Amino acid sequence: MAEQSLAITTSFAQQSLWLQHQIDPGRSAYHVVAGVRLRGALDVPALTAALNAVAARHETLRTVFRLDAGVPVQVIGPVPPLTVPVVDVTAEQVDALVQREIEAPFDLAAGPLVRLRLLRLAADHHVVVLVMHHIITDGESTAILLRELLLHYAAEVSGEPLELPELPIQYADFAVWQRDLLSGARLDRLTDYWSGRLAGAAPLALPRPAEGAEPGPSAGGLHEFTVPAPLRARLEAAARDGDATLFMILLAGFDALLGRWCGQEDVTVLSPVSGRSRPELEEIIGYFVNPLLLRADLSGDPDARTVLARVRETCLGAYDHEELPYEQAAHLIGVPGTERERTADGRVMMVLQSPREENWSPAGLEWEQIPVGIGTAKAPLVLDLRPGSEALHGVLEYDSALFDAATVAALGEDLLAAWEWLADLSSRPLSRIPGLKGPAEPARFAPEASSPAPAAVSPQAVGGPAAYVAPRTPLEEEVALIWGELLGRERVGVHDNFFDLGGQSLAAVRLTARLREEFGIGLAVRDLYANFTVEEVAWRLLEALAAEQADEADASTGPAAV
Template sequence: MTAPLDQAELLRRARRRSSTPAPAIGTGTGPGPAPLSHAQQRMWLMDHLGQGGPRYHVPLATRLRGPLDRGALATALTTLTARHHVLRTRYGRHEDRTHQEVAPPAAVPLPVRDATPDDAPALLRAEAARPFDLATGPALRALLLRHAPDDHTLLLTIHHIAVDGGSLPVLAEELGALYAAAAEGRPAGLPQPELQYADYARWERSRDDRLAAAAADRAGRLTGARPLPLLRPAPPGAPERRAVLHTAPLSTDTLDGLRRLGARHGATPFTVVLAAAFAALRAATGSSDLVLGCAGGHRARPELRRLIGLQVNTLPVRAELPEPDGDPAFTAVLATVRTALLDAQDHHDVPFDLVLEHLGPAARGADGTPLLAVSCDLVHPADPLALPGLTAEAVEVELGLAKFGLTLLVEDGPRPRCLLQHDPAVLDEPTARRLHAAFAELLTAVAADADRPLSRLPGARLDPPAPPDRADDHRTDQHPAVAALLADPRVTDAALHLAAHGPALAFATVRGPVAPSGAELRAALRDRLTEPGRLPLAVTLLDRIPRRPDGTLDPARLPGLPTPHLDAVLDVFAELLGTRPAAEGDFFGLGGHSLVAVQLAERLRSRLGLPLTGLDVLEQRTPRALAALLAGRAAERLATATATATTETRATRAGTVLLTGASGGVGAALLQELVAQGRPVRALVRPESAHLVAGTGVEVAEGDLADPDSLRRAVEGADTVIHAACTFTEHAVDVAALRTLVEGWRGTGGFVFVSSIDAYGRPAPGEVPEGGPSAGPLTPYGRAKLDCERILLDAAPRARGPVAVVRSPLVWGPHRRLRDQLRWAATGALYQAALAGRPILLPEAGAGTDAGADWSGAAWVHSAALARAVTASLDHAPGRIVNAVSGHVSWTEFTAELVRLLGSSSTVTHGPDADPELLRPWRYRSDALAGPLRPEPGEDWRAVLATMTGRPAGTL
């Protein structure tokens, strides 16, 4: 154990750091694009792997009351991005090297939307969560909500790749000065930035040799450390980690006591909080050797203090706490943690990603849990963006996403709080609540008496998750994987083989005209089997499960795991990792990391012509598992090619139907309906999703909504178009794609655009007629749909075939993508609350509506009914704008059924403080398509909801 440092040694180290000469950072050095800094490289990788998203967005929202000059604000934002290049930088890749390149200065759009203060939270969350495209930039966008002429909320959303916490005060200060200057029509008089972030990135990369050597030393400091026993590995296939936040108030006396404690022992308040986190986790786990993460900055150098950009690094702090013999006081823990933290801060410039590379397999536990899955911080409430002449109030925008499995926090402000944030997939709710309570009580106790022995401090041992149970072969019928497979109505039989050595393999037989693939079934299992070790390596489809006379599985007659691509996978592993592994070799154990995963996927994709992503590599982890995944995708692609080859002889109707979005939930239903009708179909799908589209009469056209050339190729020669694809968030892409398809369509068989009832906006309560006028405010999604509709309808007089817009509400159905929408669409908050057992508050009858509107709920349509309605519109468009609605369900009915299906302990009440997003007092007429929308067996809302939640209808 490292001995704690005394005050004299602390002073010597501080003086040594301040007196060490540092090499100068050059400006404007190097031709062409600059490399990414190490911190930016981590952000880029997370985004490229699909594991970034909103959790790496930085939203800054401020309520502004007073006479706001919107023109001056827009000018200030534009000038700000002109001054700091990183705010208008785009991130590309050439061969195996990433780079950053500054885009030319351009005006920053400042869209203004009318919104009531009650509507604002949902609008702010939606805007803050909207994805960035790092390849095209920029990394900053703005939105202004207008509540009244002198009452606005300004939201700036910035990608973390461009800013850190130290950048925000500089950004806020300059924005205020630029706004004042623009409002008064004078120059701001701000000095030009001393450095641009690209200068810092080049300087950091010039020191890579020294940093690599230092990273090896830091990795050695972590050798032998283990992940926190309380955490289980995150299930694969869930890149968006949802967060649960627990809060408890702390008294100002407690915060003052923690500060005084730190002052007495030469420690900062953060060091005291970190020591308390170590002590709480020691009590919970019984382990004296723990590793926690904290943020370290690179702003000690004077020239970096006003540099806007990502200058943070994750510091792993390993503290080997005093053994319980002698029952040491909390001050002994504080001394140990202070020394460990100082050691980490002495090496704050060593990039954490380099440390992970040197750790190799030691960066994760045997079950895949990251070594650094717990973090700690002392935070302060965000300051508002103060603009001269206006009253500013900070507005919190909580996206509910977790960067770590567990984070322990103390908020120091006017209302101090103790917080615990956790990913429920890696730490269960009861354990998190107990740990949070213990942490809050411990902070209060040590603030009052830090000399108290550890045995007398709050906290109790918490049990780690149970290890996975590997049953014998004769017990596999009871395995959770088998039960989960059989719960799928498309699966007729299932079995699991657990060999004495090697992976668990699942087998299934399926039914239905568009039956699931083995890869789809395994993906569905990821959502159900959250315990480590439960997910089988692969799901192989068979015509029949081989069984003995007594009904048990006969392993001798099972086919072997398909491995036709194993040699190719092993070759690429050897090329990138320097050694040819065993078929069961673990990717991380072989020294793999995120960038290698991306490179490995790209090489295999290029050589085999099969879709594969870096996330696939991280999830499968072994060469054999990757080979099995590729074999399944090859079989699916072969089925697609075979079906396409037979189209010429099997087509029963003339004219090709171009279907966009065929790999999504709505598209899958449309594809099934078109194939059943015998129509020749050309399905537009992304290359990585092409393997999902297989069926008689299907021709695959690989393309993307953001690629106009691929859209032109796809629509060429198509007689009919059904446009059902949508980015949901990149509205400019959606509008441009629709325009490209309309301009390229020359057929006579019809053009149907699948739109949304969001295009109606918020009309008067009651019945909404088909094609009625839109009423503000519209959501950005609804506005984009309306813009797309107008492009198509404007072209209708010149079209050679019928044109129709089919507006649909929430789409419910058995497809996996639709089950995801249940969790995150308008029903998402209710679903998440019921799943967690939290109280649910619904609107009162008539709340927020005109007199006489006593209903609020959701309009919905079954995916199969929507498909029938859309295809019915092809031959004789019933009108320019029609609705496709299966029915309406009140929030009271929906929530009661959801609570029942999930076996939830949630209580349901009604009140005026309910989420305004639930105020939906509209019933949409759907007369023109009433015939095809007539429900068929199994299409009632209770049955489809049971399917989407994975619970059989009529049972608990």
């Protein structure tokens, strides 16, 4: 009997990323990438078979995403076998071809959402480029995939069967469990905590794009640096002295740096936790990672020990309430419409990676993981820290439309000074961190650092609500009626903004689906954000209908066939 497709609810994180994909479908910042250098005799058919064996074990790798009654769902079912194309390249071509592979878009409805390409530099020298859409994976999941790929490859080459422990559940089971769990009193408890914790949180006074600039993916720059082994050891000792972890003291230094550079006492940094709170989830491939909004209080010019204690308290409270999805926590401090759902794009992030084995030698091959950048900025500023055997490898990833390389290099030097201050658990106050110079050009980094940047508001909020104007045409009446049904509004005016009436991106997707059903016209959600009013939507529908009629007229009066 043929395998049947199965439609399952998405997790909260998947739903959010699906919506972002509808708004910006070509954005490679949503791609998760891994690079591996292979040296030795490579058996490509064995590698292909190994990749398909991993896909057979993990349903996520056989999943696509479609709409069901206006709601995105996971569709798990039979898929064509994955292939592993091989391209002969020179060393000079590798970087450009890797970037092209990274930037190639995914079709969430058609799939597959994982691809593996081989760049062959010589018969015994290949570069593997693994790209997956974030909606099916995260960093830990990518490590699981690579590890199982190696095990299956070795088994294929040797001809010996590989017996891995049966997975207790699949990602779809987690998505259903998460939806059931986050309801009722449990959801109220989590929401109450984060509402209180984030009330009045001030956004960081980071640079802003030029006036009138269109939002969108920006080129990402990288600044690499090293936290020397002696400093790492002192930080770990200071953390133990303060009953904290290495992550907490590293975050405390980053908070102190941002507070000084932005001239703020209220600093919130986004940092992910694995989201694998149950042992059944440890070996599953999927999108589990959940970013937490970690808010630090730097008021009163505290010393190093006080800053560490405050950050420790923040982290412990967040960990106790980490089950609330970021998408819901962000809504507590967000603004209407798309800006609320793109909160992560406007926040500084910090990531401390788990130690990972980067070199293997299965079946006579040398496998070495190599760094691969996606070329676009995930956020204005991201601090990525990777533990080595002794030192820490640090990367500051930044939006080059906001920061220049010299500014980020200076920021990196000041970050080391902040960590030196914490490693000593210094009694010196935050304002007198030794060696911390601060921004050379304050206006370049924090154009309004003298006061926290206000939360963004809609144009209507600035000048008051738009005056009610009733629909004037049958088309506007029909659109207003559909809006009212979706948003629970008895009266919708032609100048009312969809988001100011309480609409969200998922409701916007449902709206476009309804319009397609009613009029046979497909409008893209991303094209409506600039002016999402009944008047604008009705006008766009009218234009599309007129163009459709003109095409039909041209077809009926065209030249006769000869």
